Each structure stands twice: as C-alpha cells, then as structure tokens.
Amino acid sequence: MANFNKVILLGNLTRDPELRYLPSQMAVVDFGIAVNHKFRTAQGEDREEVMFIDCSAFGKQAEVIKQYCQKGKQLMVEGRLKLDSWDDKQTGQKRSKHKVTIENFQFVGSREGGGGGGGNKGGGQGRSYDEQSPPQRQQNRGPARGPGQQRPPAGQAAAAPEQPFGDEQNFKEDDIPF
Numbered sequence: 001m002a003n004f005n006k007v008i009l010l011g012n013l014t015r016d017p018e019l020r021y022l023p024s025q026m027a028v029v030d031f032g033i034a035v036n037h038k039f040r041t042a043q044g045e046d047r048e049e050v051m052f053i054d055c056s057a058f059g060k061q062a063e064v065i066k067q068y069c070q071k072g073k074q075l076m077v078e079g080r081l082k083l084d085s086w087d088d089k090q091t092g093q094k095r096s097k098h099k100v101t102i103e104n105f106q107f108v109g110s111r112e113g114g115g116g117g118g119g120n121k122g123g124g125q126g127r128s129y130d131e132q133s134p135p136q137r138q139q140n141r142g143p144a145r146g147p148g149q150q151r152p153p154a155g156q157a158a159a160a161p162e163q164p165f166g167d168e169q170n171f172k173e174d175d176i177p178f
Contacts, residue, residue, distance in 0.1 A: 005080040007100050010108065011035035013073050014052060019066040029062035031055055033075065033100075055079070057102035065105065074108040 014032035021027055037049045055077060057065050069075060077100065085096040 006078070007081055008076070008078050009033055009035055009053060009100065010076045011053070011074070013069055013071050013075060016071050017066045017069055019062060027059055027062040027066075029057050029065050031065065031069070033077065053100055054097065055100045055102055057105070061102060061105065065102075068107065076106045076108050077102050078104040 011033040014034050017029045017031040019027060019029045031054075033053050033055055035051045035053065037051065038046065039049070040046055065075075079100045079102040082099050082101050083096055084099050085094065087093070088095045
C-alpha cells in the first residue's frame, strides 16, 4: 500500500519564531503561518478564508528561520503533516492538532523585507542544513562542434556557419507543418 504525506504552503508568519533546544542540543523552532484562500460564492459574493497552520523546523533550519524571519514575513515551506496529541491539564480531555514538520523552506519577497531570494536544501528532523554554493558559470568557448568537427588551425578563421534559411531555399506549401 502506497503512502504520501507532503504539504507545500506559502503564507505569512503569524508570530515571531520561538527557538528552543532539546536535551540533545537539537534546535527546534515553532511558528505559525497564515494562508489565505479567496473565492466567490454562488451568489457572486467575494469571500476570503484564512487558515492558520502551526509549523516546526529542526536543526540548522530552525536557527536560520529564527535569525531571518519575524511576524509578517512571507515564507514558503515544504514538509509533512504530523498529529500532536495530549491530555488537557485543565479539563482532562484528550486534545490533538495537526502540525507541519518542515523539511525545506524558501524565503519569499525582497531582501528589504528581512532576507529574500535565498533558500535552502536541508533535511527534516535530525538532518543538517546544506547551504548550496552559488552556481558555477560556464565559460563561453565559442560555438559547439558536432562529432567529427575540429577546431580550425591557429591563424585561420572558422568558416561562417550555413544559414538555416536563405533565398536559395524553396519551400512547397506541403512542407510547412501548420
């Protein structure tokens, strides 16, 4: 039997992230995200629903979120749903709620808004945050050569490539695919 548990959310933080450390010295950050859904009713009235979702991140991701995010900051998160259950101390009743455990996240918005354009690739609980190095630029080495084509000898200019369409080519109406 196949299983799949993946959540992707883009929203605004509802409170400043709260950082704490487990006895194993693993960093944990808890925060909330508000996600809006706009729709039109059958009567033509525009409505908006707001969903408030609690999230947790672990390790280096937790520290980065605490450092660069604050209430109101837009954040895109990817993770999995987890059900937290507990006994209410006041009423003695069983309580539960769904929470998103963050596996990846990306800052959204401008840098002026508190850091944007960045992101990370990291793991979920227990995995380290992997900061990606900037992409390497490829040197421009001239036109690509096909198999069997060689570089012209030094001092000699390369032959001009043939133009794909020229006056000498004649097309029949049946040759045009549209």
